[in-house]
Amino acid sequence: MTRTWNFSPGPAVLPEAVLRRAQAALWDLDGSGIGVLEHSHRGKEFMAVLARAEALVRQLAAVPDDYDVLFLQGGASSQFFMVPMNFLGGATADYCVTGVWSEKAVEEARRFGTVHVACSSAAAGHTYIPGAAETTWSTAPAYAHFTSNNTIYGTQWTGEPAVPAGVPLVCDASSDIFSRPIDVARYALIYAGAQKNLGPSGVTLVIVKKELVAKGARDLPTMLQYRTFAANQSMYNTPPTFGIYVLAEVLRWIDELGGLPAMAARNRAKADLLYAELDRSPVFKGVVRADARSQMNVTFRGRNAAEDAAFVAFATARGLSGLAGHRSVGGMRASIYNAMELGGVQALVEAMQAFAAAHA
Amino acid sequence: MTRTWNFSPGPAVLPEAVLRRAQAALWDLDGSGIGVLEHSHRGKEFMAVLARAEALVRQLAAVPDDYDVLFLQGGASSQFFMVPMNFLGGATADYCVTGVWSEKAVEEARRFGTVHVACSSAAAGHTYIPGAAETTWSTAPAYAHFTSNNTIYGTQWTGEPAVPAGVPLVCDASSDIFSRPIDVARYALIYAGAQKNLGPSGVTLVIVKKELVAKGARDLPTMLQYRTFAANQSMYNTPPTFGIYVLAEVLRWIDELGGLPAMAARNRAKADLLYAELDRSPVFKGVVRADARSQMNVTFRGRNAAEDAAFVAFATARGLSGLAGHRSVGGMRASIYNAMELGGVQALVEAMQAFAAAHA
Numbered sequence: 146m147t148r149t150w151n152f153s154p155g156p157a158v159l160p161e162a163v164l165r166r167a168q169a170a171l172w173d174l175d176g177s178g179i180g181v182l183e184h185s186h187r188g189k190e191f192m193a194v195l196a197r198a199e200a201l202v203r204q205l206a207a208v209p210d211d212y213d214v215l216f217l218q219g220g221a222s223s224q225f226f227m228v229p230m231n232f233l234g235g236a237t238a239d240y241c242v243t244g245v246w247s248e249k250a251v252e253e254a255r256r257f258g259t260v261h262v263a264c265s266s267a268a269a270g271h272t273y274i275p276g277a278a279e280t281t282w283s284t285a286p287a288y289a290h291f292t293s294n295n296t297i298y299g300t301q302w303t304g305e306p307a308v309p310a311g312v313p314l315v316c317d318a319s320s321d322i323f324s325r326p327i328d329v330a331r332y333a334l335i336y337a338g339a340q341k342n343l344g345p346s347g348v349t350l351v352i353v354k355k356e357l358v359a360k361g362a363r364d365l366p367t368m369l370q371y372r373t374f375a376a377n378q379s380m381y382n383t384p385p386t387f388g389i390y391v392l393a394e395v396l397r398w399i400d401e402l403g404g405l406p407a408m409a410a411r412n413r414a415k416a417d418l419l420y421a422e423l424d425r426s427p428v429f430k431g432v433v434r435a436d437a438r439s440q441m442n443v444t445f446r447g448r449n450a451a452e453d454a455a456f457v458a459f460a461t462a463r464g465l466s467g468l469a470g471h472r473s474v475g476g477m478r479a480s481i482y483n484a485m486e487l488g489g490v491q492a493l494v495e496a497m498q499a500f501a502a503a504h505a
Numbered sequence: 506m507t508r509t510w511n512f513s514p515g516p517a518v519l520p521e522a523v524l525r526r527a528q529a530a531l532w533d534l535d536g537s538g539i540g541v542l543e544h545s546h547r548g549k550e551f552m553a554v555l556a557r558a559e560a561l562v563r564q565l566a567a568v569p570d571d572y573d574v575l576f577l578q579g580g581a582s583s584q585f586f587m588v589p590m591n592f593l594g595g596a597t598a599d600y601c602v603t604g605v606w607s608e609k610a611v612e613e614a615r616r617f618g619t620v621h622v623a624c625s626s627a628a629a630g631h632t633y634i635p636g637a638a639e640t641t642w643s644t645a646p647a648y649a650h651f652t653s654n655n656t657i658y659g660t661q662w663t664g665e666p667a668v669p670a671g672v673p674l675v676c677d678a679s680s681d682i683f684s685r686p687i688d689v690a691r692y693a694l695i696y697a698g699a700q701k702n703l704g705p706s707g708v709t710l711v712i713v714k715k716e717l718v719a720k721g722a723r724d725l726p727t728m729l730q731y732r733t734f735a736a737n738q739s740m741y742n743t744p745p746t747f748g749i750y751v752l753a754e755v756l757r758w759i760d761e762l763g764g765l766p767a768m769a770a771r772n773r774a775k776a777d778l779l780y781a782e783l784d785r786s787p788v789f790k791g792v793v794r795a796d797a798r799s800q801m802n803v804t805f806r807g808r809n810a811a812e813d814a815a816f817v818a819f820a821t822a823r824g825l826s827g828l829a830g831h832r833s834v835g836g837m838r839a840s841i842y843n844a845m846e847l848g849g850v851q852a853l854v855e856a857m858q859a860f861a862a863a864h865a
Contacts, residue, residue, distance in 0.1 A: 148532075148533065148538050148539065148540075149537065149538035149539050151539050151543055153539075153543065153544065153545040153548070154545065155545070155743065156542060156543055156544060156545060156546060156743065156746055157543060157545075158539075158543050159540070159542055159543055164531050164532055164540055164542070165532075167531055167542075168528045168531050168532065171524050171527055171528050171531070172508075172524055172525075172528065173508065177509065178508050178509035178824070178826075179508065179509050179511050179513075179518075179826060180508075180519070180524055182516060182519055182524070182527075182704075182705040182751065183511055183513065183516055183517060183518050183519055184513065184516060185513040185514065185515070185516060185517075185827060186516060186706065188513070188827075218578035218579045218580075218583075218707060218745075219578045219579055219728060219742075220578075220742045220743055221742075222727070222728050222741070222742035223578075223728050223742075225726075225728075226726030226727070226728060226729070230726070252727075253726055253727065256724070256726060338743065340743055344542075345542040345745075345746065345747050346546065346743045346744065346745055346746050346747070347578060347707045347708070347744075347745030347746070347747065347748055348707070364616070366585075366586035366590070366613055366616060367582070367586070367612075367613065368579060368582050368583050368585075368586060369586070381582070382579075382580045382581075382582035383515065383516065383580055383698065383700055383706045384706065384707075385578075385705075385706055385707030385745065385748070386516055386705065386706050386707070387705050387706070387707065387747065387748075388707055388745070388747075391542065464538070466538075466539060467545060467548075
């Protein structure tokens with residue numbers, strides 16, 4: 146059975162080895178005679194899955210011991226409010242605004258205090274990542290927040306923003322987590338919806354400094370306090386067991402391929418191949434500034450909107466799916482997360498060349 | 506491959522036909538060449554899954570048109586606070602307390618107003634369902650809340666509590682939803698974590714009167730307002746796509762078997778078989794009052810704790826899993842949700858008889 150090359154921005158392509166293992170586990174997890182969906186979350190079989198997921202997060206990202214690794218529900222959209230609800234408390238937080246998701250995070254934060262926009266790429270249609278020269282930090286903000294990769298626009302930070310010493314750094318890493326090594330110690334809290342680089346939708350990974358968890362507000366519903374998840378190994382209530390299972394299998398796959406350095410090399414090779422074609426193509430060109438090019442979401446355009454639509458149809462007919470750009474920006478977007486094989490990008494480049502030969 | 510008879514209280518057994526379809530869909534959903542975990546939630550393939558899930562909920566429960574059918578995350582534990590956060594606003598709500606989950610719902614509600622305990626079975630160890638004679642309603646409460654089935658204790662309401670006219674009735678139906686016909690029009694809001702009768706953990710079904718949704722508080726984070734989900738067909742952010750897929754397949758299976766009346770007959774047959782054995786056994790007896798016996802979770806005991814432990818081990822050796830009672834109450838509990846086959850209950854009864862013959 147031929148599978149389609151899936152360039153969907155998320156939920157997104159998963160490694161075939163993971164899908165094959167998940168198929169078997171749906172019927173019988175680890176020889177237990179019971180499928181992974183059907184196991185009690187308190188039973189030893191699922192507890193082993195949960196322990197493996199946490200251990201692999203810690204190992205792959207070299208998470209320091211003074212950080213908790215939590216599995217929540219509700220996606221990044223729930224983190225947009227949980228972070229300020231727990232840690233803002235009427236004070237000021239600094240936000241770097243580099244796209245729609247940062248803007249949504251800002252909206253939710255304003256309910257709980259003052260937002261200082263430290264920098265914004267809005268005036269340029271979010272086609273670049275602001276540098277230190279155009280960034281101003283407030284005095285002693287409760288935290289500083291940024292979005293490490295911008296799925297819609299196709300931009301990505303190459304490192305962390307240079308926050309002043311002592312300011313807790315919070316990152317929405319939903320669309321590039323574990324695509325390259327990450328220095329967790331530079332962060333107070335990292336969150337990521339799983340459905341791009343880590344697994345299916347419905348599970349959110351949170352890596353958070355224990356010191357920050359302890360400072361969170363206490364007059365909140367039990368399920369909205371990070372400490373509830375930290376104190377109960379993410380098992381205060383029934384966690385999304387299948388999502389955690391798939392996440393653990395994806396992490397195992399990353400580990401088997403050589404961990405985050407290997408992912409970085411793999412992703413760089415794919416992105417380089419695609420951006421090189423954009424730099425040479427007579428028809429297609431990249432949308433964002435060269436120094437802000439995302440290795441996860443490559444945005445590009447033909448010479449007009451009709452040509453964009455024609456190319457998406459042309460690519461679909463060749464078994465390349467999910468290439469239409471976000472409806473708010475148009476054009477094309479190739480999402481090439483960890484699990485996308487180099488072969489998929491090669492097939493895309495061939496399609497671009499064939500289309501260009503026919504239309505140039 | 507022999508599967509174990511799985512009496513887990515949740516996550517719990519699922520129909521084998523559903524598991525087989527899910528295995529195929531993990532690799533390729535509906536001939537799309539892309540697996541169900543990997544499809545964009547905005548694509549036509551997942552939109553068809555979501556539409557099918559909603560249509561089946563509406564059809565099976567004859568949901569009136571003035572109700573929304575929503576798919577949320579966070580389990581019943583998140584509904585414990587979302588209901589009062591949206592609808593209490595400093596007023597009084599009435600709660601029927603029939604177990605641990607009702608008690609947790611009360612705890613969260615107290616953050617947002619006054620809780621009047623309309624009735625409680627706590628003094629009798631939650632071994633029965635309070636009747637109208639021992640229930641007192643407050644004057645014009647914001648809503649009245651009850652838990653239709655009590656997983657830990659093994660009790661179940663046979664119908665709705667007799668709330669005064671005009672009081673919005675809210676039900677946590679997590680552990681018996683769609684196990685029998687339900688008259689939705691009698692409720693303002695019904696919520697249920699999926700992981701007992703409907704599918705995997707990580708998706709929560711909410712059936713709510715549109716009129717109530719409109720009355721919800723507005724000064725809340727976007728993700729904590731029911732109207733966000735109602736206005737966006739549960740797609741404001743990325744929903745738990747796989748959970749919704751499995752739920753749709755479970756509903757299809759219920760429909761194919763004859764809908765909720767057929768489920769009721771099936772569940773009654775299983776429960777009758779097991780309770781009859783408890784009424785006749787020289788060793789085992791039921792824990793709760795006869796008129797409160799749950800058709801979902803059958804709690805029972807041997808003559809002492811050592812015998813209980815011996816029976817659980819005996820049953821496990823015969824391929825019957827998950828029969829230990831909740832750690833807070835001990836004894837045994839057989840969870841026999843929709844998907845448990847009559848054959849599983851027959852195997853359990855045979856094990857009880859064999860154990861009794863050896864130990865009576």
